[in-house]
Amino acid sequence: MPKLYYWPATCSITVRVILEETGLSYEDEAVDLGAKKQQSPEFLKVNPKAKVPAYLRDDGSLITEVPAIALWLALTNPDANLLASDYETRVRTLEIFDYIAGTIHMQGAARAWRPGSFSETEAAHDAIRARGKDIVMRGLDILSQTLGDKDWLTGSYSIADASLFFIEYWAREKVGYQMPANIEAHYHRMLGRPAVQRALAREGLVVPAF
Ligand SMILES: N[C@@H](CCC(=O)N[C@@H](CS)C(=O)NCC(=O)O)C(=O)O
Incomplete structure (x- = not known):
């Protein structure tokens, strides 16, 4: 297994x-x-x-x-059905995924969550946290435009939506950021998926009210 x-x-x-x-x-x-x-x-x-x-x-x-x-x-x-078979949508899915993983997570959330990984000087940590939040919020704005009025980032549900869910969960439940309205709605759609509910339960996390 x-x-x-x-x-x-x-x-x-x-x-x-x-x-x-x-x-x-x-x-x-x-x-x-x-x-x-x-x-x-x-x-x-x-x-x-x-x-x-x-x-x-x-x-x-x-x-x-x-x-x-x-x-x-x-x-x-x-x-x-977690990845489209046509090459254009497949590439767009990976484009979004990489932006979430490489920029929003590693450059933004990592600074906001663990400023100590970026500087050992404690006096610098507030500024690092603020820079991290800026990167996350800018990233969520970009993804808000990508999502538009669709339910899922690339039109149908994909691995990119699961990747965004991590950021949404962290932003909402761990640091209390205000997310763009359509990203908040996407987060709620994710919370409604049985797979997401099982995932949270297996990690001992309560499904937030939505
Ligand atoms: N680029 C890696 C990032 C992995 C990563 O940073 N994981 C964090 C948890 S979100 C971690 O293990 N941090 C422990 C540490 O940095 O010491 C990936 O996509 O898997």
Whole structure:
């Protein structure tokens, strides 16, 4: 059985939502980021990058990086319809996914959430947090334009929506940002999906009221 290494409400939840959408059976193992378990010798043997998510396949090989794991799951579970088959929509899906993972998460949310990773000088942390919030809010504005009045980012539900869900959950429930109205509506649509509800439950998180 494949295994997901995760920590609740972090970017590994994107993979968990996608896994739940596929209906695959999988095991999971929590890596306590608060206790720095990602740096433990045991976990470094699994993933030398010291990050979650990490996805261990049945053949014993590991995939890291959220977009790569998501792509693997979408391509190997075509019945779940998580990635369009036409090349144009496929490329747009990855374009959005990479923007969320590479810019909104790694440049924005990472600064806002863990300013200490960017400077050891505590006096600089408020400014780093503010810069992170700016990047996240600008990113959500761009995605708001991409979404427009559609239900899903690329027209039909895809791995890109699962990726946005992580940012939405974090922005709304962890840091209380005010999101654009259509992104808020997208978040509510995501919360209505049984796969998302199962994902939250498996991480011990309460489904927020929507
Ligand atoms: N680019 C990586 C980012 C992974 C990442 O930053 N994961 C965070 C949780 S959201 C983590 O494990 N942080 C622990 C640390 O940085 O020490 C991906 O797409 O998987």
